[in-house]
Amino acid sequence: MTIYDIAKEAGVSASTVSRVMNGKPGISEATRKKVEKLLSDHNFTPDASAQGLVTQASRFVGILIEDIRVSHHTESVYVIEQEMTRRGYTCITFSTGPDPTNKARYIQILEQRRVEGAILIGSMFGTDEVKKSIAEHLRSIPVVIINGEIDLPNTYSVLIDEERGTEDCVSMLKAGGRRHLGYLMDVRTPANEKKERGFFTGMFRAGLGHAEPCVFSGFEKTEVNRDQTSTSAGTGQEDTSFVTMTGQNIGTGASPRDAIERGRRATVALLSSMPDVDGILCATDLVAIGCLQELTERGIKVPEQIAVVGVDNTLYGELCTPKLTSLDNKLSEVSLSGARILLDALERKPVSHKMMLFTEIRVREST
Amino acid sequence: MTIYDIAKEAGVSASTVSRVMNGKPGISEATRKKVEKLLSDHNFTPDASAQGLVTQASRFVGILIEDIRVSHHTESVYVIEQEMTRRGYTCITFSTGPDPTNKARYIQILEQRRVEGAILIGSMFGTDEVKKSIAEHLRSIPVVIINGEIDLPNTYSVLIDEERGTEDCVSMLKAGGRRHLGYLMDVRTPANEKKERGFFTGMFRAGLGHAEPCVFSGFEKTEVNRDQTSTSAGTGQEDTSFVTMTGQNIGTGASPRDAIERGRRATVALLSSMPDVDGILCATDLVAIGCLQELTERGIKVPEQIAVVGVDNTLYGELCTPKLTSLDNKLSEVSLSGARILLDALERKPVSHKMMLFTEIRVREST
DNA sequence: CTGTTAGCGCATTCAC
DNA sequence: GTGAATGCGCTAACAG
Numbered sequence: 092m093t094i095y096d097i098a099k100e101a102g103v104s105a106s107t108v109s110r111v112m113n114g115k116p117g118i119s120e121a122t123r124k125k126v127e128k129l130l131s132d133h134n135f136t137p138d139a140s141a142q143g144l145v146t147q148a149s150r151f152v153g154i155l156i157e158d159i160r161v162s163h164h165t166e167s168v169y170v171i172e173q174e175m176t177r178r179g180y181t182c183i184t185f186s187t188g189p190d191p192t193n194k195a196r197y198i199q200i201l202e203q204r205r206v207e208g209a210i211l212i213g214s215m216f217g218t219d220e221v222k223k224s225i226a227e228h229l230r231s232i233p234v235v236i237i238n239g240e241i242d243l244p245n246t247y248s249v250l251i252d253e254e255r256g257t258e259d260c261v262s263m264l265k266a267g268g269r270r271h272l273g274y275l276m277d278v279r280t281p282a283n284e285k286k287e288r289g290f291f292t293g294m295f296r297a298g299l300g301h302a303e304p305c306v307f308s309g310f311e312k313t314e315v316n317r318d319q320t321s322t323s324a325g326t327g328q329e330d331t332s333f334v335t336m337t338g339q340n341i342g343t344g345a346s347p348r349d350a351i352e353r354g355r356r357a358t359v360a361l362l363s364s365m366p367d368v369d370g371i372l373c374a375t376d377l378v379a380i381g382c383l384q385e386l387t388e389r390g391i392k393v394p395e396q397i398a399v400v401g402v403d404n405t406l407y408g409e410l411c412t413p414k415l416t417s418l419d420n421k422l423s424e425v426s427l428s429g430a431r432i433l434l435d436a437l438e439r440k441p442v443s444h445k446m447m448l449f450t451e452i453r454v455r456e457s458t
Numbered sequence: 459m460t461i462y463d464i465a466k467e468a469g470v471s472a473s474t475v476s477r478v479m480n481g482k483p484g485i486s487e488a489t490r491k492k493v494e495k496l497l498s499d500h501n502f503t504p505d506a507s508a509q510g511l512v513t514q515a516s517r518f519v520g521i522l523i524e525d526i527r528v529s530h531h532t533e534s535v536y537v538i539e540q541e542m543t544r545r546g547y548t549c550i551t552f553s554t555g556p557d558p559t560n561k562a563r564y565i566q567i568l569e570q571r572r573v574e575g576a577i578l579i580g581s582m583f584g585t586d587e588v589k590k591s592i593a594e595h596l597r598s599i600p601v602v603i604i605n606g607e608i609d610l611p612n613t614y615s616v617l618i619d620e621e622r623g624t625e626d627c628v629s630m631l632k633a634g635g636r637r638h639l640g641y642l643m644d645v646r647t648p649a650n651e652k653k654e655r656g657f658f659t660g661m662f663r664a665g666l667g668h669a670e671p672c673v674f675s676g677f678e679k680t681e682v683n684r685d686q687t688s689t690s691a692g693t694g695q696e697d698t699s700f701v702t703m704t705g706q707n708i709g710t711g712a713s714p715r716d717a718i719e720r721g722r723r724a725t726v727a728l729l730s731s732m733p734d735v736d737g738i739l740c741a742t743d744l745v746a747i748g749c750l751q752e753l754t755e756r757g758i759k760v761p762e763q764i765a766v767v768g769v770d771n772t773l774y775g776e777l778c779t780p781k782l783t784s785l786d787n788k789l790s791e792v793s794l795s796g797a798r799i800l801l802d803a804l805e806r807k808p809v810s811h812k813m814m815l816f817t818e819i820r821v822r823e824s825t
Numbered sequence: 826c827t828g829t830t831a832g833c834g835c836a837t838t839c840a841c
Numbered sequence: 842g843t844g845a846a847t848g849c850g851c852t853a854a855c856a857g
Contacts, residue, residue, distance in 0.1 A: 093850055104828045109852060117826060134594040139570045140507030140516065141850035144833045149507065158536075165532050169525075169553060176552065181571060184551055185543065186536060203506045204548065227501040347773050380777060406714055410747060412779035460834055471844045476836055484842060508834035511849045829856075838847080 092135055101126050112137060139181075143205070152433065153201035153209035154184040155194065155216065160346055161377075163403045167212050167237065167426035174430040180207070189278070191220040202228040208433045212426065214239040214282030217248075233436035235429045238282055238420075240445075247436065248445045249429045251420045253282060253402065254289035256450030260372055260400050260418055261293025267458060269370030269398055270299060273361045275382060276374035277353035283374040286402065290372055347377055347407075354381020362389075369397055370458075376401035376408040379415055383457065398458040413456035420450050459502055468493050479504060506548075510572070519800065520568035520576040521551040522561065522583065527713055528744075530770045534579050534604065534793035541797040547574070556645070558587040569595040575800045579793065581606040581649030584615075600803035602796045605649055605787075607812075614803065615812045616796045618787045620649060620769065621656035623817030627739055627767050627785055628660025634825060636737030636765055637666060640728045642749060643741035644720035650741040653769065657739055714744055714774075721748020729756075736764055737825075743768035743775040746782055750824065765825040780823035787817050 094108040101108065103122055110118055111126040129135075143149040152175055156164050172182045183204055185197045194216065201209055209229060211221070217239025225234055225243060235247045257274075264272055274290040276283040354377060361368060362385075373379035379401030386393055393399055393413055401408050401417040408415035425448050435442045461475040468475065470489060477485055478493040496502075510516040519542055523531050539549045550571055552564045561583065568576055576596060578588070584606025592601055592610060602614045624641075631639055641657040643650040721744060728735060729752075740746035746768030753760055760766050760780055768775050768784040775782035792815050802809045 094852095095850080105850090106829080106852075107827060110827090113852085119826060122826085136566055136570045136595065138511075138572055138850055140510050140572060141833090142852075143507050144505075144511060144835095144850080145852045147833070159526075159539075160529075160532050160536050162527075162529065162532075165527050165529075169527050172526075172551075172553060181550060181567065183548060184539075186539060199503055200548065203503045205505055205507060228503065407773070407777055410774055410778045461836095462834080472834090473836075473845080474843060477843090480836080482836095486842060489842080505834055508849090509836075511834080511851090512836050514849070827857085829854105831852105831854085833851090835849090836847105838845105840845080841843085 092133055094135075094137065097126065097129050097133065097135055101129050149205045149207055150180050151204055151206040152180045152182055152437075153204070153206040154182050154212065155187055155197055155201070155209065156184070156212045157187055157189055157215055158346065159184065159186045161350075162347070162405045162407060163420075163422045164212060166423050170423050170426045171210055171212075171430045174427060174434070178434055189215065191218065194221055195224040198224040198228050206232065208233045208235070208437050210235045210237060210426075210429050210433055211239065212237045212429075213280070214285070215280050217241055217281055233433055235433045235436075237425055237429045238422075246444070247429075247432050247442060249425050249432065250445065250447045251422075251425055252447055252449050253418070253420055254285045254292070256418045256420065256452070257286040257289030257372060257402070258293035258296065259450075259452060261290060261297055261299075263452060263454075264370040264372070264398055264400070264458065265297045265299065267370075267398060271365065271367045272299060272370040272372065273365055273368050274372045274374070275354065275357045275361060275378055277350050277357065277378045277381075286372075286374055350375065350377035351381040351384070354378035355385045356381075358382045358385040370400075371397060372400050374402060376403045376405040376415060376417055379417070379457075380407055380411050383411060383413070383415070394456065394458050400452075400458060404453050408455070416455045416458040417453050418450050419453050421448055424448060459500055461502075461504065464493065464496050464500065464502055468496050516572045516574055517547050518571055518573040519547045519549055519804075520571070520573040521549050521579065522554055522564055522568070522576065523551070523579045524554055524556055524582055525713065526551065526553045528717075529714070529772045529774060530787075530789045531579060533790050537790050537793045538577055538797045541794060541801070545801055556582065558585065561588055562591040565591040565595050573599065575600045575602070575804050577602045577604060577793075577796050577800055578606070579604045579796075580647075581652070582647050584608055584648055600800055602800045602803075604792055604796045605789075613811070614796075614799050614809060616792050616799065617812065617814045618789075618792055619814055619816050620785070620787055621652045621659070623785045623787065623819070624653040624656030624739060624769070625660035625663065626817075626819060628657060628664055628666075630819060630821075631737040631739070631765055631767070631825065632664045632666065634737075634765060638732065638734045639666060639737040639739065640732055640735050641739045641741070642721065642724045642728060642745055644717050644724060644745045644748075653739075653741055717742065717744035718748040718751070721745035722752045723748075725749040725752040738764060738766050740766065740768050743770045743772040743782060743784055746784070746824075747774055747778050750778060750780070750782070761823070761825050767819075767825060771820050775822070783822045783825040784820050785817050786820050788815055791815060 094105045098105045098108045107122060108126055111123050154168055154171055156168060159165055159168055168184055175182050183206060187194045187197045216236055222241045222243065231245065233245055233247065235249065237249050238251055240248045261272060272294065274287055354373065371382055373382055379399050382399055383393060386397060391397055401415045402420060404417040404419035408417045428446065432442050461472045465472045465475045474489060475493055478490055521535055521538055523535060526532055526535055535551055542549050550573060554561045554564045583603055589608045589610065598612065600612055600614060602616065604616050605618055607615045628639060639661065641654055721740065725748065738749055740749055746766050749766055750760060753764060758764055768782045769787060771784040771786035775784045795813060799809050
């Protein structure tokens with residue numbers, strides 16, 4: 092069934108049918124009614140790809156995310172999809188996984204579908220490989236990176252001040268009497284490194300930290316890199332007691348359960364390296380939950396003996412015991428902002444290329 | 459950039475470029491190399507909608523789900539998307555929300571995008587409204603309903619024996635010494651009603667139940683309908699003590715937090731109506747978590763005083779305290795089966811229209 | 826107010 | 842081996 096079939100039945104031309112469908116003016120009420128009746132009698136719906144071909148507008152937008160199963164990512168996708176659909180766009184969403192090659196592949200698929208714009212969610216998309224792919228395949232359409240940065244004429248960034256946020260978490264822990272802090276991350280993403288820097292900065296600011304950096308087999312131990320930290324005052328000390336644990340040896344599994352397991356393993360290593368730890372800042376809620384599980388299993392009381400803080404403010408953190416104090420990075424709001432920016436860019440409205448939102452600490456039982 | 463641009467540069471015709479791109483035979487090695495180089499130099503990717511227009515194959519499949527934020531739904535979407543993408547299809551996914559009108563709208567969008575097949579996830583899609591929409595808009599393409607049934611020539615169902623599963627849950631509770639059982643559901647979906655029937659059947663089988671049915675303001679109280687229950691033996695009794703609570707007055711909010719809140723409210727009503735309850739079967743894990751929260755707040759010990767069982771075997775249930783015993787309906791496997799069925803149907807392989815998988819009880823701390 | 830014509834980007838005959 | 846012609850379903854300019 093095409094507009095020609097409808098046209099023939101109505102005894103009019105295809106253009107007339109097209110005009111009626113698109114609500115164009117200059118059609119007599121009589122033929123309009125007649126065509127509309129036929130349209131609805133046949134449940135006719137025009138082929139969007141044919142429309143797109145001639146109008147040069149697919150009304151598609153692409154969404155890329157590493158793993159939609161991660162709950163705050165799900166929320167982001169949901170928010171964006173609702174907003175885009177409301178505005179007449181159809182979303183094509185892919186879970187790319189952590190592999191950069193795969194990300195490039197999916198970017199190419201988006202090009203093939205001729206998306207009019209794209210939103211990439213997560214700091215792992217703010218890399219040079221992705222930048223190259225965008226330059227090659229999405230050169231002339233607006234691309235919004237959420238929680239990541241790419242410097243190209245057609246890209247936009249919505250950022251969250253997680254660095255400052257983690258700094259504040261350290262302050263909070265210090266105010267709560269904690270002195271021996273550790274930072275746990277499961278994988279080395281730009282976002283997690285940003286939090287790490289915030290952690291370092293916070294430690295220096297707080298005047299915490301002492302000698303004896305530790306190394307763990309199977310886990311990557313991050314040396315404190317003074318150049319990376321944004322210690323403004325000269326309060327930094329030579330040696331630090333705090334450590335950063337990465338549990339990458341679990342592989343690249345990106346499911347929530349994997350993240351929790353990596354959190355547990357990182358905790359094991361942290362405890363053996365820093366037995367006097369009394370406060371742990373985790374890169375994500377899931378890592379924090381793994382941490383909580385490990386601590387609970389060892390009979391270590393939270394928050395009495397060790398305080399634990401997560402990031403993302405997920406539902407998981409609200410459900411676990413003790414309820415998790417978490418740095419709320421407001422991903423839903425950030426995602427909505429990203430969607431709005433993309434929509435504005437698509438309508439050629441002036442949009443600033445960079446925007447930042449602010450975190451908030453949700454204090455619960457684990458601190 | 460089109461194949462004509464490439465053709466001109468290569469000094470060949472567009473058909474030759476097309477043939478090279480699609481790996482068709484009958485091209486000299488020399489021109490093939492030449493064209494391929496140009497293709498890659500320009501990062502050229504053919505317009506999928508133009509291809510689809512001429513080949514009459516969009517390579518799109520649609521996925522409909524009420525709310526992607528519900529974690530087991532997320533998992534389903536993930537699994538399906540991976541499988542479809544692997545096989546060269548692009549998924550268009552929509553969260554439709556509970557409103558039937560909206561479902562119809564999204565089905566029409568899928569038609570407009572000329573999807574080659576569709577997967578509808580959830581029992582709420584097994585309704586007459588949806589059936590009508592499918593008949594009108596997706597008449598000639600395979601449509602798979604996951605956990606729901608629609609009887610049309612082009613539809614396929616993948617079902618889960620949740621009715622039998624809930625029956626088994628009742629048996630388990632009885633074996634654990636529980637005698638006064640209640641069933642909690644947050645919204646009245648076909649799936650939840652199926653579990654309700656399983657609950658009733660299980661109760662009759664177990665010979666549980668006594669007098670005094672209760673009614674609650676603000677909540678729908680389901681009268682036991684003997685015709686609906688599949689009591690095979692004559693063990694059913696006239697009156698029943700068990701009750702079914704529905705907390706629909708919270709509105710149709712479909713986010714996980716809403717479901718938990720509805721679970722809490724239903725629990726409140728259940729407790730006041732049936733003070734001696736010692737076992738609660740919940741329609742979903744989220745409802746069960748709301749139930750656990752309410753019980754914990756009232757100082758009621760789980761499982762000592764009341765046993766609680768959920769359905770869906772979500773990560774939430776693993777993280778809450780006490781850890782939730784849950785009926786695992788294996789939604790990932792079911793979804794994967796659905797994807798495979800759709801793929802087979804798309805390839806015109808013979809596929810059976812109905813298939814059933816079986817549940818399994820995951821016993822944890824709450825029973 | 827309406828029909829005719831052309832063309833969007835591509836794959837596929839059919840010639841050569 | 843390769844090119845020219847045709848059409849997928851639709852919209853938009855141009856006539857009338």
